[in-house]
Amino acid sequence: MAPAEKTQKSTNKVSKFVYIVDAPYTADQWPQVGLQHHNTILDLLVDLLKPIGSHRSLCIVPSKGKRSRKRKRTEEKQSHNSAPLEPLNTSVPEISRHILVGLNSTSRHMELTSKEIAKSTLEGINLPSQLAAIFVTKSKKDDLMYSHLPLLARTSSCLYPNSPPTVIVPLNLTVEPKLAQALSLPRVHVVGIxxxxxxxxxxxxxxxxxxxxxxxxxxxxxxxxxYLGLKLQMMEPGTESDSLKESNNIKQSKHD
Structure with missing residues (x-):
C-alpha cells in the first residue's frame, strides 16, 4: 500500500465514542459565591482560625523527618547546655472544640448526627451540636470527592427543625494555603464550624x-x-479534555 493511501485512511478514520450510563436524578446544585462575599467570608474565617494555629505552632512540635544521628547528638548536647525555657501556656483554645478540620471528621460528625434522628424521636437524648457552616476549597475536578456532603448536610439538619439548615460554602482552591497557614497545618480543604x-x-x-x-x-x-430513565452520556476519548459530547435521556418506560 502506498504511503499516500495510508495517510488518507488515517485521516478518514471514524472516531469511536465511549458511552457512560449515569443516574437519572438531577445533580446537586452547589451555591454560587460572589467575589465580594467570598473575600469577606475568607477574612472572617481566617481570623476565627488563627488562635488554633497559634496554639499549634507554640505547643505542638512539627515533624522534622529523618535526620542524621551525628546531627541529632549535637542538637541534644546544645539543648542540655542551654538555659531552661519558661513554661508556655498550653491551654487549648475553646473554639477548637467547636471546629472540625478535614473531610473525614466533618463527614463523620454529620453521619452520627443523621443516625441520632431516629433515636431522638424515641428517647430524650442530648442532641449533638449542629454544624452551622462547612467551608470547602474545591475545583470542578473535586466534585466526586465531595459529592456526599450535600446529602449529609440535608439529613443532619433534619435533627434541628427550629434552626437554619447547614450551609455549605465553596471556596476557591487558591485560598487553601491561607487556611493551612491560619491553622498551622500542611493542607486544609474542609472546615466545619x-x-x-x-x-x-x-x-x-x-x-x-x-x-x-x-x-x-x-x-x-x-x-x-x-420511573426515570437512565442518562446516557457520550464521550469522545483522546480529546483535549475528554469532555462529554452529548447527554441524552433514555426513553422513559410507560410503566408510570
Missing part, C-alpha cells in the same frame, strides 16, 4: 444571610416513586 462555636456568630450570620442552603433535588424525585 458548629453553631455553638464562641466568637463565630458574625461569620455564621454573614454566611446564612448571603449564601443559600444547598439544594438536593434528587431526594424529592426519589420520594415521588416515579
Amino acid at each position: 458548629m453553631s455553638s462555636c464562641p466568637g463565630a456568630s458574625l461569620l455564621i450570620d454573614y454566611v446564612r444571610d448571603h449564601i443559600g442552603p444547598i439544594e438536593v433535588p434528587w431526594v424529592k424525585e426519589a420520594v415521588n416513586a416515579k
